[in-house]
Amino acid sequence: MDENADTLLNLRVIEVGDYQPLAELMDLVFPDVGGAWPKSTIMQLVTAFPDGQICIEDNGKIVAAALTLKVAYNRFSIPHTYADIITDDGVVFHDAKGDALYGLDVFVHPDYRGHRLGRRLYEARKDLCQALNLKAILAGGRIPGYHKHNDLTVTEYINKVRRKEIHDPILSFQLSNHFDVKRLMNRYLPEDGKSAGYATLLEWDNFFYEEDASSVHDIEKTIVRIGVVQWQMRHVLSVDDLLNQAEFFVSSLSNYQSDFALFPEFFCAPLMGLAPEKGSVEAIRFLSEFTQTIKQRFSQLAVTYNINIIAGSMPVLEDEKLYNVSYLMHRDGSIDEQYKIHITPHEQRDWVIDGGETVKVIETDAGRVGILICYDVEFPELGRILAEQDVQILFVPFWTDTKNGYLRVRLCAQARAIENECYVAIGGSVGNLPRVDNVDIQYAESAVFSPSDVYFPHDATLAEANANTEMMIFADVDLDKLKMLHERGSVTNLKHRRPKLYANHLSQE
Known part of the structure; x- marks a missing residue:
């Protein structure tokens, strides 16, 4: 030159x-x-x-x-x-x-x-x-x-x-x-x-890529951004105190253009600290009194911040029975719910919680999703039911107190991603609640997992939080890659199922 x-x-x-x-x-x-x-x-x-x-x-x-x-x-x-x-x-x-x-x-x-x-x-x-x-x-x-x-x-x-x-x-x-x-x-x-x-x-x-469609509004979203809140349990003074903390995370996730925000199971548990004199059964029912307020506020946040929110889970009292329920607040204002199906011995013994009866795929503007609350992800039958309904993203809000419990959730979540050829996001809580009976210690390493094949990261992990640290994580998932996996994966678990064989064995039990 x-x-x-x-x-x-x-x-x-x-x-x-x-x-x-x-x-x-x-x-x-x-x-x-x-x-x-x-x-x-x-x-x-x-x-x-x-x-x-x-x-x-x-x-x-x-x-x-x-x-x-x-x-x-x-x-x-x-x-x-x-x-x-x-x-x-x-x-x-x-x-x-x-x-x-x-x-x-x-x-x-x-x-x-x-x-x-x-x-x-x-x-x-x-x-x-x-x-x-x-x-x-x-x-x-x-x-x-x-x-x-x-x-x-x-x-x-x-x-x-x-x-x-x-x-x-x-x-x-x-x-x-x-x-x-x-x-x-x-x-x-x-x-x-x-x-x-x-x-x-x-x-x-090319994030501006548009599939052929009769209208731009009919285009199916293929790149979806998942945000997960690793929530720290801390003393709160009121329900507004808790909701203000939640709004901070929703706002932050929205600023990063997340399509989903996942909160942990029983993220609202700090409110039980407002009545420290109550025993465990009374305390969880006291907590259920806040559910409707939290549900309405989260729905408003979803609309205001243009983000779909999986509001962890909350106790719901119906006909004198207590359930553990997760709500999906769509950004258009509609609300779906998923009851926890399998209740842990702790929930049965200390809180007298009952299990739900149905599991379903929920249609959203960013894919077909399912919710399995904590213990539910440890039962492969539920994930398979959702896979048969073409689930693309599985959300798992969880609460675990030890690393043993956390690893059960994590390893089973990874298994669900592989066997059902879908993405799985798990979100838990950290910290401690010394004034709340039975919810005193938390352990979590929230993460987003993919299937394990050539289209995905070598360790099938898209994002992972630090252990026991309050933080947010993000992961962009490509729904088109699931389609390629279903047809051209190194292994194709869904295509190679043998349901007749399984049915024969089950009928002999």
Whole structure:
């Protein structure tokens, strides 16, 4: 770059006559992986998808470029190789009906690095993705800095790049441009010695993507943000004191554009401290006197803050029987309820609570959801009933006093996510209530779990709170990935069920 010349940048589409300067630039940037592509390959791209081939020129000289395809999201959001995109003969697999972009290459003249030309090209790709109403941008990202860190496994290397402990010339750049690493791909480009043949599968989601629908208001939401409140039990002076605390969390979750806010089981228990002289049976019935007020206030909060709220659970007295009930306050003002089905020995013995009789999927504006209150998630039959009604997200408000109890909830919740191919969010309480009988100690590590397959995080955990710390966690769940899992998962639990066999065994009992 001539520092004495005035820079005059222009971003434009690549034309047929640009091959020679483009090839020279590719030879300069990619000497370790073969240099320039054949002219026939570039011409295929320019002819088949002209809008996807862009360059930046400085005073008429091409100094940076980006080459892009259209592909089917379902095909290339799973592991693949470079040969699935371009054959050894240079044939490009462009899908004119594809619903995603695939970034082939972005390259910048060495003299122009530091001028953020790569970022300009990435932003142009994002604009194109949104203009064409495509789901996402996918890319196979080389990790050319890996050869300098042979003491690390490739996973360790990627994690250190993520934490910015190591700089990788490609991966660091892609992460800074808001691409997510979805998984590792082995033998993506075998001749890439610097990357040891590895690549990361990267994805940038177009949050403005709209499915085909007769009206924009009919579009089914596919990316859903879940917020979970890990609630600290503390002394309160009144029901307004408790509700003000709850409103703070609802407001905060709304500010982060959450679609759901999950509160824990019996989050309202501090109100029992207003009558410390009462025994356990009287205290829980005293608590039920506040339920209607809390229910109405939470419904108002859902409407005001435009967020669906799973209001943990609260005691409800009906016909002299006490139930443990969770309410889902929709942001349109409607309310659904789910009674706890299985009552723990503690609830039966100390509070004389009865169990409900039905479990159901609830339709919301952000997916089909179910609620299993604490102990209920430890019974696989309930999760399966919801799965048969096509549940997508399972919410589990819980209260546990020991880590043993917490692990029962957690491990069973993870099992429900795997066997029913759905997301599961668990939300509990922390702290202590020394003035409240039978609710004195809390233990929780709230979390959001996914199924365990290639479409999801390697540990099937989307978000996780710190143990015994009041906080909020967030997780974005992709409902479309559940559809892919149902059809193309490594294992497909729902499809491989054998209900007749199970029924035969049950009938023999």
